[in-house]
Amino acid sequence: MSDTTTHKAGAKPPGLLTNLLELPANVWNSVFRNRLPEDDLGRSSTSFTNFFLHIHPVKVHQNTLRPLYTLGLGLMSFFLFFVLVVTGVLLMFYYVPSTTQAYDRMLDLRGSVAFGTFLRNMHRWSAHGMVAMVFLHMCRVFLTGSYKKPREFNWVIGVVLLLVTLGLSFTGYLLPWDQLAFWAITVGTSIAGYAPLVGQQMKFLLLGDTTVGQEALLRFYVLHVAVLPVVATLLIAIHFWRIRKDGGLSRPDDAAPITAAAPAALSVRAVPLAKDKVFGLQGFVRSTTAKFGNVPDRTVFTWPNLLIAELFVFVLILAVILVLALAFNAPLEQPVNVMHPPNPAKAPWYFLGLQEMVSYSAFWGGIGVPTVFVLLLLAAPYLDRKPGGVGVWFARERFLANTLFVTIVVLNIVFMIIGTFFRGPNWEFVSPWR
Amino acid sequence: MRLALAIACFVILIVHGLVFYNQFFHKWQDYQTTYYDQALSMAKTPAEKSSLADKSPRIEQIIVTQFGETRVDRCTTCHIAMDDPRFEKYGHPLKTHSYSTALGDRLVNGKWERRHKFSDFGCTVCHDGQGRGLKPEYSHGEDEYWPEPLLGFMVQANWRKEFQPKLKGKDYLESACAQCHTEENFPGTPTVTEGRKLFFSQNCYGCHKIEGLSDGTLAPDLTEAGKKFKLDYLWESIVDPTANLATSFMPNFHLSDDKVRALVVFLKSRKGLNFAETSLAHYRAQLNAKRPGSESKEEASTPSPAPTLAGPALVAQGEKLLTDHACTACHKLKATDGGIAPDLTYEGLIKDEDWIGDHFKNPRARVPDSIMPSFRFADTEFRAMTAFLVAQHTPPPATAPAEMYKALCQRCHGEKGDGHGPIAWYLDPYPRDLTKAGFINSKSIDRLRHSVKTGVAGTSMPAWGKLLPDDQIDGMLKYVFATFTKDVRVEPRPRKVPETNPVVSNAASIDRGQRTFLDRCAGCHGKKADGKGPNSLDILPRPRNLRNAWFINSVDDRRLFDSISYGVQGTAMPSWVDYGLQTSDIGDLVNFIRSLNPQATRSINARAN
Known part of the structure; x- marks a missing residue:
């Protein structure tokens, strides 16, 4: 990077030759308005003026950077979504949502399209990963009590995002149009049919027909590549924006006011501000503590502390997905045969808990219990309004709420495991070790 | 943190390297390079040489539109010398596809001309396999999910080990030939023809439906058996019917491997609408199949005995038909026992000609809940078989009741007399449980004797009185009381019941x-x-x-x-x-x-x- 060349006011405007000579530097500097920051002002300015970085605050609380606090789960979910969008768009160039062509296109992807298998593997494993990560992220937020005021509504958006993620994964499941896809969706949508009063209509709306067929494939495709990604992107944006507006990630109240400067993750060279500096009012950030001036606190600069952590999470996720995509091929079973259902026909793994419960009671397992569970999740921040226990894993004050939540989650996981490994033909109990 | 970051970046780099390597170095490129090199050394004219020198590896494909759904066959990407007669001595995949007069290929001026041109037929129309794949694993159908592995060449790893060697061989390709060559007795498909004959002679058609051929309802429809099932499943279902469905009561016909193979090839050729048919012709055939008169087609093809046949010749004819139609796959006749349907050894004594005749034409006419299919043999055949059965009138030798029970009763009433005999499951009504003292001792000896002697009408209990003298029947009853019922028998007193219905029927x-x-x-x-x-x-x-x-x-x-x-x-x-x-x-x-x-x-x- 070359130094910015400034010309004093009143001086003669530079000639054409000078302009041409300075063109690369000037273009560069107009795009990247800050140099690589070397001091705190530069760090602040970089975070503030870069479109992609301004979603971050200039300084973040140290607690945000504790790997064992967040486990990076939310960020992982987001990066997986990013990988899914990129691979998904590439796959879209080859896919045709038609019952006669979809499966052939899958064979082409596997057989002759450059990187076809690899893209599909990445997309498939990222999708499974995202469902898992979003779910785990929700568990983290609940178990650290992070949905408490003022973050109630952001939690609600998060729950909706979980449902959208499930919807994305579920609609994508049908697209290969193989036996696995067809029967999983047949099972999944018949669960929807058990809803009282509107169940059959809902199923019909979803499938565009009474059975899974061309109409369903088209609907699922449109939902999968257009409607749900847009909804998800919008909700993710709001989700992130509200994190900022709600004062960053949740954390326990600072126990005592800090007198001495806390050790920062990186040494920061303090530069005195110019005396005649004019401050602009950048915005109101809600927080329990108000801060003005250079008061010592437990925050560190986003650049580079937070950014390097985020980069690490991204690179880690990408590495894991790439290795998975190289090692394991996404399944492609035989082409759809409407007359020959596999026994047992299983829903995707994240719905196997539901299917397992459906095998006990169609209504309660498929509709009643999940609806109650989702409603409880949505209402959680409005039902549990005790202020304590925020920002700490398994806080003692939150024993009851955490126990209830863990019980439900563990039950769901147990049902999923039973449904996945312990159910054989006719949904009878089988031992996987047999 | 920075070290971890570096490691993760390194992993990403390595994976990318591997993926790019896999993407740009294919096995098929090597085959094509070898082929072009060899062809170049064989080339004679400079024009040929220069055109070969320009060749670089690329994906070859044949798009086949005339046989059912459009197929994309990329097989020639590896098997690039298929149509090049100079490569006859090479090994696969660079081997010439053999020429054969049986396939209709002709030698014209020292050059072979194919009857089935690859440009028209592609490869998978005859061989099955997956045309779009470029790796042998996928294109040969090694992958267990692929429904059509290479016919007669590829066995999938999950197929039963003992069947695998039996499912290889060129005869399996006949099922693909039969998709177009549908005429009966087509000389190119002898195995299909044999299988079709077996389908009728072994009475498969009695229970199974194949559109246009048969309308059995007892067993699964086989119209699309070749589309739905792979060779191993078809083979297994014939030699081990309960392997796939524990409750299947399909008899094990104990056929030789050759016959099973013929049936498998025939069934594999049944794929519903075949290439040779338009959907209109198919629909017409379907309509005709439902019309009752259309059965004569099959009958005409099977040799029927002259109606003038009579006496011992007719009986002999009947006996042959009984064997040919595999009646003993279900029924018992003397030493052979199918284990599903009643004993026919004493049929001539137990039943009369009318009964047998009625029962043949419509089994449910005499035993309303019988599961026996209605077979559509020619009247003359029915007559011959009836004559044979009527001639079965040698009564069993007089033996002790225990032996007698074993010989006559046990198949239905069971070894323990509990009514769970080996064939009981297939009988409706179910055989009586003789160990239930509550029932046996509440019925008078006269009533029980009557049931044994005259049989129970409308059920599978025959009139034993027609082949056993009274004293043996009494002996049998005593044996049953003592062995199975066990409780001390006290003759029940007749209850107060009106002799005839006092209420007038209106x-x-x-x-x-x-x-x-x-x-x-x-x-x-x-x-x-x-x-x-x-x-x-x-x-x-x-x-x-x-x-x-x-x-x-x-x-x-x-x-x-x-x-x-x-x-x-x-x-x-x-x-x-x-x-x-x-x-x-x-x-x-x-x-x-x-x-x-x-x-x-x-x-x-x-x-x-």
Whole structure:
């Protein structure tokens, strides 16, 4: 990077030759308005003026950077979504949502399209990963009590995002149009049919027909590549924006006011501000503590502390997905045969808990219990309004709420495991070790 | 943190390297390079040489549009020398596809001309496999999910080990030939022809439906068997019918491997609408198949005995037909036992010609709940087989009751006398449980003797009186009492029951009877009185089918009154006088039941069928 060349006011405007000579530097500097920051002002300015970085605050609380606090789960979910969008768009160039062509296109992807298998593997494993990560992220937020005021509504958006993620994964499941896809969706949508009063209509709306067929494939495709990604992107944006507006990630109240400067993750060279500096009012950030001036606190600069952590999470996720995509091929079973259902026909793994419960009671397992569970999740921040226990894993004050939540989650996981490994033909109990 | 970051970046780099390597270095490129090199060394003209020198590896494909759905066959990407006669001595994949006059190829001026041009047929039309794949694993159908592995060449790893060697061989390709060459007895497909013959001679058609060929309803429809099932499944279903469905009662026909192979090839060729058919022709065939007169087609093709045949010649003809039609795959005849249907060894003594004739044409005419399919043999064949069965009139030698039970009763009533004999499952009504003292000791000796002697009409219990003298029947009853029933037998005293129905049968009485029936009886006997009510599945012996005219007409009012009033001990039938039914109610019920089974007309109807 070359130094910015400034010309004093009143001086003669530079000639054409000078302009041409300075063109690369000037273009560069107009795009990247800050140099690589070397001091705190530069760090602040970089975070503030870069479109992609301004979603971050200039300084973040140290607690945000504790790997064992967040486990990076939310960020992982987001990066997986990013990988899914990129691979998904590439796959879209080859896919045709038609019952006669979809499966052939899958064979082409596997057989002759450059990187076809690899893209599909990445997309498939990222999708499974995202469902898992979003779910785990929700568990983290609940178990650290992070949905408490003022973050109630952001939690609600998060729950909706979980449902959208499930919807994305579920609609994508049908697209290969193989036996696995067809029967999983047949099972999944018949669960929807058990809803009282509107169940059959809902199923019909979803499938565009009474059975899974061309109409369903088209609907699922449109939902999968257009409607749900847009909804998800919008909700993710709001989700992130509200994190900022709600004062960053949740954390326990600072126990005592800090007198001495806390050790920062990186040494920061303090530069005195110019005396005649004019401050602009950048915005109101809600927080329990108000801060003005250079008061010592437990925050560190986003650049580079937070950014390097985020980069690490991204690179880690990408590495894991790439290795998975190289090692394991996404399944492609035989082409759809409407007359020959596999026994047992299983829903995707994240719905196997539901299917397992459906095998006990169609209504309660498929509709009643999940609806109650989702409603409880949505209402959680409005039902549990005790202020304590925020920002700490398994806080003692939150024993009851955490126990209830863990019980439900563990039950769901147990049902999923039973449904996945312990159910054989006719949904009878089988031992996987047999 | 920075070290971890570096490691993760390194992993990403490595994976990218591997992926790019896989993407740009293919096995098929090597094959093509070798082919072009070899062809270049064989090239004679400079023009040929220069055109070969320009070649660089690329994906080759044949798009086949004339045979069913459009196929994209990229097989020639590896098998690039298929149509190049110079490569006859090379190994696969650079080997020339053989030329054969049997396939219609012709030698013209020292050059072979193919009848089935690859540019028209592609590869998978004849060979199956997956045309779009570029790796042998996928394109040869090694992948267990691919429904059509290379016919006769590729066996999938999950197929049963003992079948794998049997499922290889060129004859399997005939099932693909038969997609276009549908005519019967096409000389190029002898195995399909043999399989089709077996399908009829082994009576498969009695139970299985194949559109346009047969309309059995007892067993799965095989119209699209070749599309739905792979070779191993077809083979397994024939030699081990219970392997896929534990409750299957398809007999094991104990066929030789050659016959099984012929059947498998024939079934593999049944893929519903084939290439040679338009959907209109298919629909027309479907319509014709449903018309009753259309059966003559098959009959004409099977040699039928001259109608003039009579006496011993007719009997001999019948015996041959019985073997040819695999009757003993279900029935027992002397030493051979199919293990599903009743013993025919003494048929001539037990049954008369009318019965056998009726039963042949419509098994349900005489035993209303029989599962025997209606076979559509020619009348002359029925006559010959009937003649043979009528000739089976050698009674069993007199032996001790224990031996006699084993020989005659055990197949149905079971070794332990509990009614669970080996063929009991296939009989309706179910054989009587002789160990139930409640039942046996509540019936008079006369009644039991009568059942054994004259049989039970409308069921599979034959009239043993026709082949055993009275003293042997009494001996058998004593043996059953002592061995199975065990309880000390006390002759029951006759109950107070009207001899004939005191209620006059008229519309009003029948109507009252029906209402009482729906109210009290339908739970077990069913709304239709066919014995299939909602509770019937939990009950053994099953509730009586009250529409079994042969049975109902064989019992008198007294017995119906007795059973309804006082129940049937040892069964689920309760004593209805305890539940408040009056004699008049029972009379109405009896009238209702009788009204379901009009006398006399029934057998005439049956005969007409």
